Amino acid sequence: MDFDKIPPRKEIEAVTVYVPGKPIEEVQREFGLERIIKLASNENPFGCSPLAQQAIIREVENAALYPESLAPALAEKLADRLGLDPDNFIFGNGSEEIIHMLTRSYISAGNEAIMADVTFPLYKTNVMIEGGVPVIIPLIDGVHNLQGMFAAITEKTRMIFICNPNNPTGTIVDKGDLLSFIEKVPGNILIIMDEAYYEYVQDEAYLETIPLMAKHPNLVILRTFSKAYGLAGLRIGYGMMQPSVRQELIKVKEVFNANRFAQAAALASLDDPSFVASCVQKNIAGRKYLEGELNNMGFTCFPSHTNFLMVKLDRSGDEVFQALLKQGIIIRPVGFPNTIRVTIGTEQENREFIAAMQKVIWVRN
Ligand SMILES: Cc1ncc(COP(=O)(O)O)c(C=O)c1O
Known part of the structure; x- marks a missing residue:
């Protein structure tokens, strides 16, 4: 052949x-x-922060050694900052990789995932790679149509992606609307909040989602060091979720996905607010x-x-x-x-x- x-x-x-x-x-x-x-x-x-640059240089002497698979120091520091437990955190080679882990763990052939149009294109790509069906709900005036997304839920729905703020429109969804959406969505569907631009948001109408995780175990929140922290070239992002969901992601993740330099730089960045x-x-x-x-x-x-x-x-x-x-x-x-x-x-x-x-x-x- x-x-x-x-x-x-x-x-x-x-x-x-x-x-x-x-x-x-x-x-x-x-x-x-x-x-x-x-x-x-x-x-x-x-x-990026000068503290991150110094941390990368210091880490060079350990370049021959594999990094820690689950970045425990970073998990601990973020957990402390954000009021969660270290086992709520998983790290990726960019938050992009966590999208991949989520679809790899939770999408089988024929499963549906609801997302906006236009939004970050890699939700659709990763769902399709697993044989899933992207269910696309157009934005209204550049904003997620939460009503339309809720109405699109079927027995086959496994996950819903909300990019907040949305890339490429930069818009946010209203706090009240998002809260009632999260409360309505059945608990057997993952709600994936992609908050890659979280640090830039200053608006009162933005919903803080971390406090909702305890009541809504189907909530997954993605953030990254690529944007406001200026570490896009190192590739490190994180997901926050229930330990049981994290455990499924650990099964499919590449073992040493977050490299030493990325972990060290991200850790140091957190000391330079x-x-x-x-x-x-x-x-x-x-x-x-x-x-x-x-x-x-x-x-x-x-x-x-x-x-x-x-x-x-x-x-x-x-x-x-x-x-x-x-x-x-x-x-x-x-x-x-x-x-x-x-x-x-x-x-x-x-x-x-x-x-x-x-x-x-x-x-x-
Ligand atoms: C909405 C959104 N999510 C995720 C990502 C992925 O970022 P990274 O993989 O660098 O963390 C991006 C990058 O542009 C983005 O805009």
């Missing part, structure tokens, strides 16, 4: 490959540009500036509670993406046909992005 013809599992035939933000190096090569500004992957433009607080403040100022300038150009944005903005344009997002690329600025043409998503950068990056947008508009008009 010809090697190329070996058939893959049928479940992955329809799976589309995730397209990440275009890497800086690729744009430099393609366009022969020296300076590139990447506002495409919601990374932290202010880097002022770093995160200053990133959050700068992010708010940058977001306000960008939104104001975009409004002046005649564009509106979904109300964002994150480190990115989804901009509604009067033309194709792809066209604007290509035009910005030529000027060395990488954003993402995601969401709807006439939208783009832009990460909030440093003050300088934000100014350059606005100047480039002005050129794009001027050329076309």
